[in-house]
Amino acid sequence: METIIGQRIKNSRIHKGLSLQEVAEKIGVSKQMINKYEQGKSTPNSEKLIAFSKLFNQKIDYFFRKPEVTIGEINFRKKSKFSIKKVNSLKEEIRIQIENYLFIENICEVNNSFENPLQNNNIQSGHDVKNAVRSIRESWKLGQDAIQDCIELLEDNHIKVIEVDDESGAFDGLATIIDAKYPIIVINKNMPIERKRFTLLHELGHLLLPITDLELKEQEKLCNVFASEILLSEANIRNEFGEIRSRVSFEELKNIQKKYGISISAIVYKLGETKIMTQERVKKFYMSLNFNADLKKTVEESRFESYEHSNRFENLVYRAVSEELISMSKASSLLQISLDKLKQNLMLTIK
Template sequence: MKDIVSQKIRQGRILNALSLQELADAIGVSKQMISKYEKGISIPSSKLLIQLAKALKVRVDYFFEPSRVELGEVNFRKRSSFPAKKINALKENIKLQLSNYLEVENILKINNSFINPLNKKKIDKLEDVEIIVRHLRNEWEIGFDPIHNIIQLLEDNEIKVIEIDEPQNDFDGLAAIVNDKYPVIVVNKNFSVERKRFTLLHELGHLLLDLPERDIKFEEQVCNRFASEFLFPKSLVLKEFGNGRKAISFKELIEVQRKYGISIRAIVYRLKECNILSDNKVAEFYRKINFNQSLKQNIDAQRFNTPEFSNRFEQLVYRAYSQELISTSKTASLLNIKVNEVLESKTM
C-alpha cells in the first residue's frame, strides 16, 4: 500500500505540473518531506492526505488506487513553448483518464479491443487520401452526410478521446496507442468547435495511416488532407460549389461552415484542393485576411451549432452504479464528484 500511495502522490504532482517545492508549500511541509513521500520512505498522515488531495484536486481514495495503464513514449505535435513539465502532466492525465475508462469497461464486460479499419493503409501521395477516407466511412457505416459529433463517432469506434484545458493554445493534439492496444486522441478543449473537429481528424490520420518515412511536412500535409476529406468529402464539395469558380460569396462559405462543421479557412483551401478556385484566388483570400482584422475575426468566428462532446464515460459509470457493480464511493471517485451528487442521481 505504501508503494501505491507514494506512486500516486508523485503522479498527482506531475499531473498538476507542480514542483516538489510548490506542493510542499501548498500543504505546509518541506520539499524534502514530499520527496520522502514520493520515494516511499515516509507515508503522510490522514490529515496530510486530505491536504494533499485538496492541493492535487483529487479525492482521498485516489491515493489508494493502483495505476492500471503504463504509458510508453508519446510523440505529438506541440509548439516550441510547450514546456516539459506540461508534457509530463499531459501523460499523467492520459494515464489517469484511460485507466478509469478501462476499469469501468472491464467491470461492465465491454469489449474494448480496437482493430484499425484501415489496417495501416500506405500513403504514397496526397491523392490516395480520397479513396482511403471513402473506405473508412464505409467501414464505419456513416455514409457521406455531415457528421455532427466527431468525438462521439471516435468513441463509438473504441478510440478514447481526452480533452485538456490549455488556455494559451500551446497544445494542439496528439494520437497514441497505449500498451499497444488502446488508441487515444487528445485535443485542446479551448479550441473553437471547428478547429477541434479538424484537429481530432488530423490526429486520427496519424493514428490510422501508414505514412511513408519522409519529412514531417509531408506527414502533416497528408493528415490535413485526411481531416478535410473526412469533414467535407470531394463529392460534396463539388455538389455545394460546382466546378471552376471565379468567385465565392461569403454567404456560401458561412452556410457550408454551419452544415459541415469545418472552418472557412479550411473550406477555401478545400476549394483549391478540388480545383474549384485557382491558387491565385486562394492566395488573394489569405492576403485580405492578413490585412483586415475585422474580416479575420468574421472569418474565424465559430458557427457550427452542434457541440463536440462525449458523455460515454459518465454514462458507463452510472450504468455500473445502477447495476450495483460499483459502490457509491467508487462512483464518486471515478467521476471526481461528491458522494451526495451520486446519491441524488439515483431516481429509480
Template structure:
C-alpha cells in the same frame, strides 16, 4: 518499498503541474522528503500523507491505486509557448481520466476491441490520403453526407475521446493505451469546427501509416488533409465548388461551414488540396480573412450547430448506478463529484 505508492506521488505532482519546491511549500513538507517519497526510499506517515493529499487536492486512496494505464508514444499538438510543465500536467491528468474510464468499463464488463479500418495501407504520396479517408468512410458506414457528431462517430468505433479544459495553446493529442486502446484528447474550449477538425487530425495520426521518407511536417500536413477529406469527401467538395474556381464568395464558404461542420479556413485549404483554387487565391483569402472584420463576423454567424461533446463516460456511469453494479461512493470517485451532487442530479423513471 512500495513502488506503486512512489509512482502515484510522482504522477499526482505532475498532474497538478507542480515542482518539488512548489509541492513542498504547499504541503509544509521538505523537498528532500518529497524526493525520497517519489524514489520509493521511504513512505510518509499518515499525517504527512494527509498533507500531501490536501496540497494535491486528491483523496488519500489515489496514492494506493495501481495505475492500469500505459501510454504509448504521444502525438502532442501544441504551440511553443505551452511549457513542459503544462504538457506534463495534461498528460498525467489524461492518464488519471483514462484509469477511471477503463475501470468503469471493466466493472460493466465492456470489451471494446478496436480495429483499424486501413491497417494494411501505407501512405507513399500525400494524394493517397484521399483514398484512405474514403476507405474509412466506407468501412465505418458513414456514407457521403455530413457527419453530425465526430465525437459520437469515434466512440461508436471504440476510440476513447477525452476533453480537457486548457488554454488555446493546446490543440490535442493522440496515443494508444496499453498498446491497443486508441485515445484522442481535445481542447473543449475550441469553436466547434476547430474541435471537429482537430479530432479528425488526431484520428489521422492513429490510423495512417507513412512511408519512411515523410518528414514530421509532411505528416502533419497529411493528417490535415485526412481531416478535411473525412469532413467533406472529394466528390462533395467538387459538387459544392466545382472543378476549378477563380473566385469564391465568403457566403459560399459560410454555407459549407454550416452544412458540413468544416471551418471556412479549412474549406479553402480543402479547395487548394483538390486544385479547385490556386495557391495565390489561398494566400489572398488569408490576407482578407486576417484584415477584414466583416469576414470574421461571418465565420461566427455561420457556426455548425453541434455540441461535439463526449457523453459516453457519464452514460456508462449512470448505467452502472441504475444496475447497482457500482455504489454512489464508487461513482463519486470515478466522476470526481460528491455523492450528494450525483444523487440530486439523477431521477428514476
C-alpha cells in the same frame, strides 16, 4: 504499497505543477520528506494523506489504487509552446483520464476491441489518402452525408476521446495507442467547434494512416488532407460549388460551413486544391485575412451547430454505480463530484 502511494503523490504533484518545496510547505513537512514519500522510502500517516487529498483534490482511495494499465511516455509531435512544467502537468492530466477510462471500461466489461481498417493501405500521397477516406466511409458505413458529431463517430468505432482544459490555446490535440490496443485521441475542449472537429479527424489520421515511416512534416500534411476529405469530400465540394468558379459569395461559404462543420478557410483551401478556383484567387483570400482584422474575425466565427463533447466516460460511471459494480464513493471520485451531487443525480434511477 509504499511505491504505489509514492507514485501517486509524485504524479499528483506534477499534475498540479508544484515543486517539492511548494508541496512540503503546504503539507507541513520537509522537502526531503516529500522526496522520501515519492520514492516509497517512507509512508505518510493518515493525517498527511488527508492533507495530500485536499491539496491535490483527490479522494483518499486514489493514493492506494494500483494503476489498471501501464501508460508509457506521452509525446507531442509538435514543439509545444508550453513550459516544461505545463507540458508535464498536461501529460499527468491525460494519464489520469486514460487510466480512469480503461478502469471503468473493464468494470463494465465493455467490448473495446479495435481494428484499424486502413492498416494495410499504402499511403504515399494525397490521392492515396482520399482513397483511404472512401474506404473508411465504406467500412464505418458513413455514406456521403455530412458528419454531424465527430466524437460520437470515433467512440462508436472504439476510439476513446479525452478532453482536457487548456484555455491558453497552446495545445490542440494528440493521438496515441495504449498497450498496443487502446487508441486514444486527446483534444483541447476550448476550441472553436470547426477547429475542434478538424483536429479530431486530423488526429484520427495519425491513428489510422500507416505513415510513420514518412517525415513528420509530410505526416502532418497527409493528416490535414485526411481530415478535410472526411469533413468535405472532393465529390461533395464539386456538388456544392460546381466544377469551375471565378468567384464565390460569402453566403455560400457560410452555408457550407454550417452544413459540413468545416471552417471557411479550410473550404477556400479545398476550392483551390480541387482547382474549382485558381490558386491566385485563393492566395488573395488569405492575404485579405492577414490585412483585414474585421474580415478575419468574421471568417473565423463558428457557425456549425454541434455539441461535440464526450459523455461516454460519465455514462459508463453512472452505469457501473447503478449496477452496483462500484461504490458511490468510487463513482464520485471518478466523476470528481461530491457524494451529495452524485446522489442527487441518481435520484431518478429507473428500477
